Amino acid sequence: MAKTTAPLSNSPEVGKPVLINPREQLFASMVWRQAGLSRRDLHERTGTHPTLTGHAVTNLIDIGLLREGAVPPTNARGRPQVPLEVDPDRRTFIGLAIAPGGVRGIRANALGRPRGEEVAVVSKTKQNPIASAAALLKRLLDPTVFAVGVSITGLALPREAKVLFSSALAATESVSVRPIYAAADETPVVLHNDMHALSLKWLMTNDNTDGDVLLVGVEDGRLGASLLLGGRPHGGVVGGANELGHTRLAVETAPCYCGQQGCLERIVSTEQLSRFGLRSSRSLDAVLANPKSDRRAAERVLNLLANGIANAVNFIRPQRLIVASPLVRHPIVSETLSNALPPLFLPGLRERVSVRLWEQSNVQSAENAAWLALAEVFGRPPATME
Template sequence: MNSGTTAGTNLDTVRRHNLSTVLGMVHREGPLARSALTHSTGLNRSTIGALVAELVDLGLVREREPETSNRVGRPSPVIAADGRVVALAVNPEVDAVTVGVVGLDAHVHRRVRYPTGHVPTAREAAAIASAVIDGLRPELTAASRVVGIGVAVPGLVREEDGVVRLAPHLEWAEEPFAAELAEATGYPVVAANDASLGANAERLFGAGQGAADLVYVNGGASGIGAGVIVGGRPLTGISGYAGELGHTLVNSAGVRCHCGAIGCLETEVSQRALLRVLGLASADPDELSRALGTAVAAGDPAVLAEVDRQLGFLATALRNATNVFDPERIVLGGFLGALHELAPERLPELVASQALAASAETLTITRAALGSDILMIGAAELAFAPLLASPSAP
């Protein structure tokens, strides 16, 4: 009897693992032919058929006939993640709270940016996010399932419970934001550092695809953060605080940072300084990118000087990242991506001239591919993680 119980348990464990593998593949790679799943997993056709049927019954994938093909033989059905299964994403910043609805197919259905006009407290941000989600509930009724909320926070977030230990620009410290948002909305909430989530999103769906070792650096209204992928795995540190490149030293004669140190990267490279030379009070990443492009094309001397100054300090930080992590790729998001695009050859030249030659020789620096959706997709991945790990769990 004990032997039979063990065998049954092992078979169930294998089945659950295989369900997770198949769902993860169609989630990350998009619609796949059933034959491709058979080839990639090494499982036989009948096993893949049974796994797909179970995922269809669970409402997690859809199966459809393929497009017309000239190939000989019966075409293989196509399996796709069901976009009606959604996660909510929340990103609090110094000037707005953004809420998104993201499907299991990695499609951003909605993104609502709610300007605050001031730096919101944690309680205010939770209330704003809850109100926006309430406004989205008529749309959410069309979803077959809402798995929960992922939060991208511009600061240090304790991995185990979502407490924001420190978000300097938001002026938050020891804030149980995830718990407050869960209480306000009734959904399970998981929170993590925004740049770490952005790194994962770009690795899975954007400019970081195929790179096992990359550094993602994001610049926004709330400063500069970074996420590091090493050997295909996020580098989190013992408590989830790793990757704070925004607080690395780039100017020993600089000014004091929110964190208390002198000359941090984000004191020298900032969205606020760019907005000031452009004569803008505020702008989302896309608006800022367009404004910078227009000003540089027009030869505005103040803008050109500020862009060159910021690229110089950014190169110092990226040199350090290159020497320490030896990445294959550095991906720049937010206004940092816009800076890089203004002169795509300038930053690689600056980094290569300063970094160890062996580390820099194979390095690629590129702009993030997911644009304004990046933190929505990254935060949603956080909420989808339990489902992807155990699709058949209740």
């Protein structure tokens, strides 16, 4: 398999690697959104010279990202246009998710569909998960891999190849992720926060993504957010993900790994249910599935969650709020959030913020991490290209 011939840099100093050039990314993203576009369509819609369009498409086909589809029979005069589509067969994208408890890895095709099962490596206590991630990456690599997406909970600084802090790390000091870059060798690595990965997946798999979006991911003991401005993830000071999980409310909780108490992600947890007088020894998920005698404790958690999210909405004033969680499949969650959230928005915002609950089965997933890499190829390129 030919390696990409485009400029390619995997030095962490540049923040993220350049996988294909901006023109190629523009075309790749257009074909991703609309399979069947021809070279002529790309030329006409972007004003790019036909020769340059042809070169870019040839390169995208040569490196295994696009392929030519079957030419439809046509009655029109002139040469039939060859439809282009994303090639789901030739290239692999690896997703690695570093989260509390372990590292998960998966191989996906260029459409983001998993190829084979997710591989999970459980971290032993105090073990550095970066070393486990590097070892798992070596197992998953092969010559078809085009790029690797690595997600981690907490605050990642790709430019410095560092993780500042993360619930996945035993220590509160920053940790280098260079072993992952070393394991990848020449294969490009895109490192980011797990919520950023989730927001890229949302952007690339939904049609209507305009406006400013606050995306909040919620799991048992884990909560984060990502901000999308004008259909693109917010670059932000340190990577565009909001540490909404460490917004604090005046509630007694277990100490958070950030060093504080009352953090929203400590509140939405099995542990906090116990503090609120759980009558049975069940997990948050089990209680929400069938609250029974624990309804009061469950509602208390959910109302605090609604408060935390509403504070962020009032602060940011997005047009859209998306709550992504496996927990929203439970009626008590969807009903409590749908009822509790709007009254907590500022009066002028109630009618303007659309709220959507997205049942997203695994916020800390390797599949989501693969979208970090996919977005560098098939995601919308910088606005200046359009």
